[in-house]
Amino acid sequence: MPLIEPPTSETELLSRCQRIAGLSLGQLAAELGVDVPENLLKAKGWIGQLLEFTLGSDAGNAPRPDFTALNIELKTLPVNAEGVPQESTFVCVAELLNTAGQTWESSLVKHKLSRVLWVPVLTGKGLPVAERRLGQGFFWSANVEQEHILRTDWQELTEMIALGQLESITARHGQYLQIRPKGANKRSLTWGIDANGHKIKTLPRGFYLRASFTRQLLVAQNTSQNNAIA
DNA sequence: AAGTGATCATAA
DNA sequence: TTATGATCACTT
Numbered sequence: 001m002p003l004i005e006p007p008t009s010e011t012e013l014l015s016r017c018q019r020i021a022g023l024s025l026g027q028l029a030a031e032l033g034v035d036v037p038e039n040l041l042k043a044k045g046w047i048g049q050l051l052e053f054t055l056g057s058d059a060g061n062a063p064r065p066d067f068t069a070l071n072i073e074l075k076t077l078p079v080n081a082e083g084v085p086q087e088s089t090f091v092c093v094a095e096l097l098n099t100a101g102q103t104w105e106s107s108l109v110k111h112k113l114s115r116v117l118w119v120p121v122l123t124g125k126g127l128p129v130a131e132r133r134l135g136q137g138f139f140w141s142a143n144v145e146q147e148h149i150l151r152t153d154w155q156e157l158t159e160m161i162a163l164g165q166l167e168s169i170t171a172r173h174g175q176y177l178q179i180r181p182k183g184a185n186k187r188s189l190t191w192g193i194d195a196n197g198h199k200i201k202t203l204p205r206g207f208y209l210r211a212s213f214t215r216q217l218l219v220a221q222n223t224s225q226n227n228a229i230a
Numbered sequence: 231a232a233g234t235g236a237t238c239a240t241a242a
Numbered sequence: 243t244t245a246t247g248a249t250c251a252c253t254t
Contacts, residue, residue, distance in 0.1 A: 040248080041237095043238080043247095043248095044247070045239070046247080052247080060241080060242090060245095060246075061240085061241060061242075086232095087248080088233085089248085090248055092246095125250095170234075170235085181235060182248095183244095184237065184238070185237055186235095188237095204244075210233085212233090
């Protein structure tokens with residue numbers, strides 16, 4: 001249940017982003033009356049949840065985009081002092097069972113990435129959480145070339161899962177999308193299938209966007225901003 | 231320094 | 243357990 005009403009248009013959502021752009025996380029947290037953690041070691045999702053709260057996300061932990069009426073997914077983008085993304089971006093969990101009939105068009109990855117609100121956050125290992133700063137959020141949808149590569153990555157990875165090659169998938173597969181473990185630890189297990197179609201216990205996996213890909217998005221965004229100013 | 235594999239909190 | 247939010251930490 002959101003305490004802030006969900007935005008009813010992209011324009012409204014963007015203006016909410018513009019209001020908070022430039023604020024430190026300490027300032028924003030103070031506005032909301034919430035405590036800032038010392039570090040993110042045991043609060044890895046804190047910044048993302050602070051933004052969800054601030055901007056009026058209403059999806060809860062349902063497997064659907066954060067702003068349900070607008071079909072927009074919110075993603076924080078940790079960037080260094082040079083504005084370069086430093087981490088991969090989690091997209092969604094990878095379905096390890098019943099993958100045979102799935103298509104890119106009906107996939108959760110495509111659905112979640114159909115429209116994304118990226119919010120850069122100036123981050124750094126030595127920078128206290130309260131001093132980290134919000135950048136200007138921007139909307140993104142894949143262009144034809146990007147979607148082609150995302151679809152190809154998804155199809156290759158999903159096919160490996162369907163063929164029972166789960167255990168040979170590494171983070172090295174995929175140009176833009178990769179699959180990596182997504183669980184509490186090595187001991188958390190879920191069901192998958194092996195090459196003989198037998199059910200096996202395996203690590204939960206998730207789809208992630210490589211940092212090398214989100215770097216390109218930010219470069220493109222900065223370029224278009226400069227063009228708009230010039 | 232970059233990239234991969236491992237890990238943490240919380241809700242339902 | 244599986245979904246959400248990701249970053250940590252070790253290897254290369």
